[in-house]
Amino acid sequence: xxxxxxxxxxxxxxxxxxxxxxxxxxxxxxxxxxxxxxxxxxxxxxxxxxxxxxxxxxxxxxxxxxxxxxxxxxxxxxxxxxxxx
Amino acid sequence: xxxxxxxxxxxxxxxxxxxxxxxxxxxxxxxxxxxxxxxxxxxxxxxxxxxxxxxxxxxxxxxxxxxxxxxxxxxxxxxxxxxxxxxxxxxxxxxxxxxxxxxxxxxxxxxxxxxxxxxxxxxxxxxxxxxxxxxxxxxxxxxxxxxxxxxxxxxxxxxxxxxxxxxxxxxxxxxxxxxxxxxxxxxxxxxxxxxxxxxxxxxxxxxxxxxxxxxxxxxxxxxxxxxxxxxxxxxxxxxxxxxxxxxxxxxxxxxxxxxxxxxxxxxxxxxxxxxxxxxxxxxxxxxxxxxxxxxxxxxxxxxxxxxxxxxxxxxxxxxxxxxxxxxxxxxxxxxxxxxxxxxxxxxxxxxxxxxxxxxxxxxxxxxxxxxxxxxxxxxxxxxxxxxxxxxxxxxxxxxxxxxxxxxxxxxxxxxxxxxxxxxxxxxxxxxxxxxxxxxxxxxxxxxxxxxxxxxxxxxxxxxxxxxxxxxxxxxxxxxxxxxxxxxxxxxxxxxxxxxxxxxxxxxxxxxxxxxxxxxxxxxxxxxxxxxxxxxxxxxxxxxxxxxxxxxxxxxxxxxxxxxxxxxxxxxxxxxxxxxxxxxxxxxxxxxxxxxxxxxxxxxxxxxxxxxxxxxxxxxxxxxxxxxxxxxxxxxxxxxxxxxxxxxxxxxxxxxxxxxxxxxxxxxxxxxxxxxxxxxxxxxxxxxxxxxxxxxxxxxxxxxxxxxxxxxxxxxxxxxxxxxxxxxxxxxxxxxxxxxxxxxxxxxxxxxxxxxxxxxxxxxxxxxxxxxxxxxxxxxxxxxxxxxxxxxxxxxxxxx
Numbered sequence: 001x002x003x004x005x006x007x008x009x010x011x012x013x014x015x016x017x018x019x020x021x022x023x024x025x026x027x028x029x030x031x032x033x034x035x036x037x038x039x040x041x042x043x044x045x046x047x048x049x050x051x052x053x054x055x056x057x058x059x060x061x062x063x064x065x066x067x068x069x070x071x072x073x074x075x076x077x078x079x080x081x082x083x084x085x
Numbered sequence: 086x087x088x089x090x091x092x093x094x095x096x097x098x099x100x101x102x103x104x105x106x107x108x109x110x111x112x113x114x115x116x117x118x119x120x121x122x123x124x125x126x127x128x129x130x131x132x133x134x135x136x137x138x139x140x141x142x143x144x145x146x147x148x149x150x151x152x153x154x155x156x157x158x159x160x161x162x163x164x165x166x167x168x169x170x171x172x173x174x175x176x177x178x179x180x181x182x183x184x185x186x187x188x189x190x191x192x193x194x195x196x197x198x199x200x201x202x203x204x205x206x207x208x209x210x211x212x213x214x215x216x217x218x219x220x221x222x223x224x225x226x227x228x229x230x231x232x233x234x235x236x237x238x239x240x241x242x243x244x245x246x247x248x249x250x251x252x253x254x255x256x257x258x259x260x261x262x263x264x265x266x267x268x269x270x271x272x273x274x275x276x277x278x279x280x281x282x283x284x285x286x287x288x289x290x291x292x293x294x295x296x297x298x299x300x301x302x303x304x305x306x307x308x309x310x311x312x313x314x315x316x317x318x319x320x321x322x323x324x325x326x327x328x329x330x331x332x333x334x335x336x337x338x339x340x341x342x343x344x345x346x347x348x349x350x351x352x353x354x355x356x357x358x359x360x361x362x363x364x365x366x367x368x369x370x371x372x373x374x375x376x377x378x379x380x381x382x383x384x385x386x387x388x389x390x391x392x393x394x395x396x397x398x399x400x401x402x403x404x405x406x407x408x409x410x411x412x413x414x415x416x417x418x419x420x421x422x423x424x425x426x427x428x429x430x431x432x433x434x435x436x437x438x439x440x441x442x443x444x445x446x447x448x449x450x451x452x453x454x455x456x457x458x459x460x461x462x463x464x465x466x467x468x469x470x471x472x473x474x475x476x477x478x479x480x481x482x483x484x485x486x487x488x489x490x491x492x493x494x495x496x497x498x499x500x501x502x503x504x505x506x507x508x509x510x511x512x513x514x515x516x517x518x519x520x521x522x523x524x525x526x527x528x529x530x531x532x533x534x535x536x537x538x539x540x541x542x543x544x545x546x547x548x549x550x551x552x553x554x555x556x557x558x559x560x561x562x563x564x565x566x567x568x569x570x571x572x573x574x575x576x577x578x579x580x581x582x583x584x585x586x587x588x589x590x591x592x593x594x595x596x597x598x599x600x601x602x603x604x605x606x607x608x609x610x611x612x613x614x615x616x617x618x619x620x621x622x623x624x625x626x627x628x629x630x631x632x633x634x635x636x637x638x639x640x641x642x643x644x645x646x647x648x649x650x651x652x653x654x655x656x657x658x659x660x661x662x663x664x665x666x667x668x669x670x671x672x673x674x675x676x677x678x679x680x681x682x683x684x685x686x687x688x689x690x691x692x693x694x695x696x697x698x699x700x701x702x703x704x705x706x707x708x709x710x711x712x713x714x715x716x717x718x719x720x721x722x723x724x725x726x727x728x729x730x731x732x733x734x735x736x737x738x739x740x741x742x743x744x745x746x747x748x749x750x751x752x753x754x755x756x757x758x759x760x761x762x763x764x765x766x767x768x769x770x771x772x773x774x775x776x777x778x779x780x781x782x783x784x785x786x787x788x789x790x791x792x793x794x795x796x797x798x799x800x801x802x803x804x805x806x807x808x809x810x811x812x813x814x815x816x817x818x819x820x821x822x823x824x825x826x827x828x829x830x831x832x833x834x835x836x837x838x839x840x841x842x843x844x845x846x847x848x849x850x851x852x853x854x855x856x857x858x859x860x861x862x863x864x865x866x867x868x869x870x871x872x873x874x875x876x877x878x879x880x881x882x883x884x
Contacts (some may be wrong), residue, residue, distance in 0.1 A: 015581035038576060041345065045285060045636040053633040061301075062286040 005076045012072070015050050016043050028072040036071075044069060056084030089331040090483060092320050092795040093095035093173025093267075093313030095165035096423045097675055098410040099134035099306055102146060102164055103558045108427055111409060111435040114455045118292050118411050124274045126745050127631040131288055134306025134411025135274060136161060136722040144469070147229075152222055153223065156193040157214050157273035158584050161309040161416075162226040169267065171229070173313035174325050176758060184236040184263040185760075186254045187225050187311075188270030190245025190415045190643055192219040193274040195708035203625060204705045211708045217614055219644070219825075220667035224872065226271070236263055237760040237873060241415070241665040243470035244377075245336075246270045247310065248418025249662050252334045252479055253313055253677055260680040262757075263268050264710020269311035269419030278414065279305055280626050281639035285344060290526025293380030293412075294439040296389065296451045303379040310424075328660050329426050332463065332481040333366065335359025338607070338661035343640050345383050351392025352475035353377075353467060355658055360477040365678040368465060371401045371479070373434050373459075375425045375466040378405020378845060388467065389447045400449040401465075402456065407572035418468035422478055429482050432712035433457045439710075443548040471640065472649025474661055487786050531752035532682050533745045538591040538600030540567055541822050541831070542735040551838055554821045554848055560712045560731040561703045562823055566745070573654075580637050582617045582695045584587035585650050587736035592651045592691060599748055603685035606660035607648050608678050610670035610694040612826025613642035616702050647695050651883075668869025669758060670694065671737070675877070676758050682743045693738040693826030696722040703732055711824075713794065733823020736828035737838070745882060751840035754778055755878045756863075764808055771809055771864075778862075785813050786860035787845060788852075789832045789869050793819040801871045805880045810864070814853030828866040831876060836863040840881040 009023035016039065030036035033044070044065045051057040051068075057079065061064060068078045096103065099117035099850070100110035102196040107441055110117055118134045143160040145152055149168060165421040170176050175183065183547050193216040198276045200210035215221060223239040226266050236257070239708040240250045281290050282305060289302035320327050337359060337421075339352025346353065361368060361648050377388055385405075392400065413420045437451035453648030458578025462482050469475045542557055543550035545567040569578060578586060588609075596602070612617075640646065645663040660681065664673035671694035678690040706712065713729040759766060775781060788810050792800040806815055817840070839845050845858045861884055865877040 019575065019579055042343065042580070042637060042640070048286070049633050049635060054213065060288075 001076060001080065005072055008072055008076050008079070011054060012047070012051055015046050018039045026072060028038060031071060051079065055079050061079045086259055087316040087318060087868060089258060089769060090316055090317050090320050090327045091312050091331060091426060091480070092315050092325045092327060093169040093175065094328065094423045094426060095168030095172070096308070096310040096420060097136060097161055097164045098308035099136055100409060100412060100419055102138070103353065105426060107424065108431055109738050110308045111406070111424065111427070112433060112457070113454055114436050116292055116408050116438050118306070118408070121274070124279070126276045126279055126494070128279060128292065131279065132292055132304050133274060134413065136307050143189060147432065154163070154212050156196045156222065158189055158195070158222050158271050159275055160191060161307065162187065162222070162271035163229065165271070165309040166226060166267070166311050166321040169311040169313050173324065175313065179230070179233040180262040180264060180323070181235065183234050184254060184257055184266045185223070185224060186232040186240065186248040186250040186266060186268045187223045188242070188415050188418065189219050189272055190243050190246060190520045191272050191275050191278055193220050193722060194274050196279045197273060198277050198623060198627070200355060205701060207798065215709050216706050218667060218778050219665040220612060220670070222668065230763050234760050236758055237666070237667070238664055239666040241403060242378045242416050242663050243472065243643045243645050244412065245468040245470035245474045246415035246418065246559045248422070248468035248476040248478060249336060251312065251314070251331070252336055252476060254748060255331055255334060256677070256680045256684060257687070258314065258316060260306050260683050263778070264311060265315040266310055267313050269309065269504055270416040271309035272307055272413060272415040272489060274305060274307045276631065277623060278629050280634055281622065281642070284634045284636040287381045289559060292439060293408050295376070295378035295407055295437055296385050296444060297440045298442040298444050300380045300382060300385055302381050303407065304411040306413040308410065308413040308416045308420050309418055310423045310523070312419060323364040327483045329429050329483050330481045331366025331478065333360045334477065335363060336476045336660045338649065339475055340652040340656050340658050341473055343646065343649065344471055346387035346469065347474070348387060350387040350394070351658065351853065352473045353388050353391035353469055354394050355477040356477040357465065357467065360465065360479050363478045366479065368396050369399055371389060371465045372461040372589050374401055374403045375421050375465045376403050376405045376543050377467040377469045378407055378437065380407060384469065388442055388469070389444055389449070389650055393448055398448060399659045402434050402452045403439035403449060404435055404452045406435050407436065407604070410539065418476065419466065421466050422480065425466045428515050429461045429464060429480060430879070431829070432461070434459050454473055468579055471643050472645045472647060473652065474645050474649060475861065493738050497572065497869040498796065502565055523588040523857055529752055530683070532679055532740050533752050534750045535601065535740040535742050535746060535748050536595045537740070537750065537834045537837055538594040538598065539831070539834060540564060540587040540591055542733050543821065546590065547840055550821055551846060556733060556821060557600050558718055560717065562731070562733050564734040570576035580634060582615045582641055584615045585616065585641070585647060588647045588651055588693065588695050590656050591693065591736050591738035592655065593598065595656070595691065595738040595740045601689065601740060601745065602760065604657060604659060604689045604691045604740070606678060606681065606689055606690040607652050607657055608674040608692050609648035609663045610674040610830065611647055611696060612646050612661065612667050612670045612695060613626055614665065615641050615646060616697060616699050620699055620701055637679055647800060651691070662764045666873065667826050668829065669867065669873040669875055671827045672758055672867060672875040674795055675833070676756055678741055679756050682741070688744070689742040691738060692741055694735055694773045694830030696735040696750065696827040697823035698734055698825065724794060728796055730795045730798065730819070730824040733764065733825055733828065735825045735826070735827045735830060736823065737834050749882050750837040750880050751881055753877065754880050757876045759874045760871060761872055765878070767805065767874065769874060779864060782810050782813065785810060785862050785864050786816045786858055787816045787863050789818065789836050789863060791819050791829060791832060792817040792851060793824045801868050802866065807868060814855060814858060815851040817851040818849065829875065832865045832867055836865050836879050839863060843881070
C-alpha cells in the first residue's frame, strides 16, 4: 500500500503539473480538494482519467470521485480494490 | 435608436432542414436525438442530434458540385443561409450595406481530425488545411454570395457564438455601419468536441432531461441557423414582410470558472437583466423563455436560480428545446432564436421533453407538453458558453402602428408599408447622405487608447522594440516570455498554456499602465486560439483511440478561453466576446469596441489580439504557402520578391476609453472594416473619414501597413499607397514582429506609440524621403488575402 501511495503521489504531481512538488510534500491523509492540496473540479476530472489510464478503473459519474478523492490514501485503497491492470 | 426587425430565418438541425420541418417536429413533441450514423466515432453509444443528411446529400440540397471540397460546418450553414436570404428577399437584390456575422468554434475540425496525419506526414490532403479555422468557414459559407456582403466577421464564444453574432449584427446596425446584418452560427459534430465533452463527463448516455431533478448531462447536436435583421425602415423600404422585432439583448461574463456556472448564476442573471433593460421591458412582459437548459446538473440548476432572481414567483412558461435537437453548441444561439421566433409566429410553446420532477430549490416547472394557441408577445432566449460567455436576446411580435402582427406574411402590412415607404424617402433625402456611405460610423467622437502592452519575439512588456528592435532571422521566431509568476499564482499557472499566461500578463500590465481598475468589456481577437492544447488533445485522441483523454487540454482549446481567462483574472462581469476571423480577428474586436462606445453601451474596453504558433501548425501552414522557404538573414527575410512570410506570435493588449486621462497615448478617430471593397470604395471610405475631421490626405503623417515579405500580400498594400496616398510615408512593423492572424494589432500599437512619442524611428519607415516625422495623424491599413480590409485613423491627443 505504501508503495502504491508513493507511486500515486508521483502520478498526481505529473498529471496535475504540480511543479516544484515532491511526493514527500503531499500528506496522504490530507484532503486533496478544498483545503489541503487545494485541487478543484477540473483536477478531479484529470484524476478520473489517471485512474482509467493507469489502473483500468472507469467511473461512470464524476460525483463518484467525491468519496474516492478524499485523500491520497483513500484513493490508493480504492485503486487497490478495483484496479483491472 | 431605430427599431430592429427580423425579415428572414433559416435553420437546419436534427429536426430537419427548414422552418416547416422544424415547426412540425416541435409540435409533434418528439425528440430528434438518436444514434449517430454519419460521425465516425468509437463512441456510438452516445446519443446525439445528428443532422440526417450526409455531406453528399447536403451538397445536393444546395446545388454544390460533389467534387467541390467543403467541410460539414460550411455545408450546414449554406443550407440555413440560403433559406434565410430567400425569405428576406436578399438572393436577387443585394443592397449595398449587408454584413455577415457567423459564429463557429469547431470550424473544419471534422475534416482536420480525419486527415491530421496526412497534414503532418504527406501532401495528400493539404487543401483541407486552409479550411480548418473558424474564419475560413465563414468565408466559404458566404462564397456563393461573393462580393455581396460588405462586412464580414466570425465570432467564437463556444456555445454562445451565434447569440453573440446576433448582438454584434444589431450593434453594427444601430451604429450605422450596416443596414442589414445576416447573423447566426453553425457547427457540425466532430470527434474532437464529442470526446472533449465526454472527458468533462457531462454527456448523458440517454436522451437528455433538461431541468429534471434526475438530469445527467447533455447530448451534442449539430446544425446551423441564420437570421436577417435590419431596421424597420430598411425592411419597409425593401418591402419585405417583417417577422418580428429584436427588442433587446445582453452579454455578460460569469467570470467564475472555465467550464462551470457560478452557483447563483451571476453571468446568466446579468445577461438577462441587460436584455430586459435594453428592450425597455419588465420581467412580467416575457411570455416565454427558451432556456439554455443543456441538461447538465450545473447549468440547469444555476440557470434556474438566475431566472428565479429575475422573475421571482412570476415565472413565465419555460422550456429548453435541447431535448429535441441536442446541444448544437456554436449554432445554439441562432437555432434557439429561430425556434423562439417560430413560437411567436405559430402561437405555440415547444415542450421541455423528458421532464418529470423539479430540481430541488427551483420554484418552477418547465412546460412538459407542447402548448398551442398561445399568444406570445415577447420571448427571451438564453445562450451560455464555456468561460462564462453568457448572452440573452429578446424577440417580440412585430408591432406596427399599434397593431400586433403575429403572422409571418400579412397582406395589410405590406400595403401599409407601401404607404409609409414614401415618407421614408423624404426623410432620407433630408438626412445626411446616409445611404451613400459605406459603413462609416454615424458617430465619430474620438475613442482614446490609454495604454498598450505586448509579448512577442521582442523584449516583453516594454517598448524596447521601438528603439532597439530585434529583427527575426528565421521564418518561425519564438516569443520572449515574461516572468509570469508575478502575474499568475502557481496553482493557476500550472494548467495554462503560454498563450493564456501572455494574455493575463499583458492584461494586468495594460490595466496598471492605464491606471484603470476595471473595464466595461473584454474583447479578444484570436484566429486560432490555443493551438498548443488543441494539438495535444487531437494527438491524444488519435493516438489513444478516443480513450483516456486530458480534459484540461480540451477546455483550453476553445478560442474564448483567452478572453474568459482574462475576465476571470480581472473579475470582470462586463461584455465579453471573441473574434476568430483570420487576419482581421483583432480588427473585428476593435470594431466591436468602437461601435459599442459610440452607442454609449460601454465606456471602456480591453481590446486584444493573441496568437501563438506551434512547430506542427507552422509546418502545415507552410504547405499551403504561408511561409518563406530556406535560410534568411535579417536583410533578406522581408524582401517581398518571393511567396510567403515569416511567423511571429502575438499578444497585444490595448486599453480603450471614451474619456482621455493623463496616460492617454492617442485617439482613434475612425475605423472601417470592409469585405472585398473596390479601390473606389476604399477611396470613398477614406475620403469620408478625412472629411469628418476636416483634413486631407496630406495631413496624414504616415500610413502603417502590414507588409510581410509575401509578394502578393505586399502588392495589395503598395497598390493602395500608389492609388490613395502616393506621397505619404509608409511605415511597417511585421518585419519586426512577424506575421500572425492578429499581427495587425501591432500596427495599431506601433501607431499609438509613434503618436504618443511624436516620432517615427527610422527602422519603422519603409519608404519616405523624410525621416524626421512628428506624426499627428496616422492611418493604419490592414488586409487579409485582399478580402477583408480595415482602415483605422488615429490622431495624437492634441488634434
